[in-house]
Amino acid sequence: MSYGENVTENAVECRGVTVKRGKHVAIDDVDAVVPRASITGLLGPSGCGKTTLMRAVIGSQRNVQGTVTVFGLPAGSAALRSRLGYVTQAASVYTDLSVRENIVYFARLQNSTANVDEALAAVDLVDVAGQRAKNLSGGQLRRVSIASALVSRPDLLILDEPTVGLDPVLRADLWQRFRALADAGTTLLVSSHVMDEADHCDGLILLRDGKLVATTTAAEMRNSTGEQSLDEAFLKIITDTGAAA
């Protein structure tokens, strides 16, 4: 049985989702689910539609056909706003403010600053909380963005390429933190164009050219193809499924 087929408690369900951006079909009839309290990787080459699908889940994407439900409600419902955190590829950080002030700002938008320390600790920013954001490294800035989303304690955290450009140590550290969040009950949907990141995910949604290639796991990718390298396994899967055409 494929990953997710028998899960009743899905955080996200996409059925027959198609998104046209201009004349281009960015997402083409995609069915996929994101189980609760787990890490789902949304993987595929650059331009395959990862951001578009995430925006459909957030409810910010126009021209979405098919159905996208989040915690049983239509994507974009007002009742979902406080339950979702979305971290885009571009860091959304006020560089003139300190790290803590950034997090407090986003906390105030949610009417509660109760979780500021918790959010800073979750991404290991406590030691630099007083520093101006403009003096931070790229990896630290990325973590400020994540903390800004975490401060509202979202049930579903959507992260668009959070590890891109980070060194291997920082990448591993971030994945550990994502795992801790999932273990504590948060659902994570994480995009990446790096197949190796599949090993950190409980389940995978593989996309290519807007089409669903497979819903699977890293272990299943290796087993079904006999390839140890996930890049090679992905290539074999798209060849075998005809998605390479």
Ligand SMILES: Nc1ncnc2c1ncn2[C@@H]1O[C@H](COP(=O)(O)OP(=O)(O)OP(=O)(O)O)[C@@H](O)[C@H]1O
């Ligand atoms: N505003 C837009 N108008 C028309 N087409 C767009 C627009 N934004 C994106 N696209 C196209 O939609 C497709 C999917 O883009 P999307 O950003 O979702 O892919 P992605 O997998 O997230 O890529 P990346 O990893 O490079 O961010 C691409 O072919 C892209 O060129």
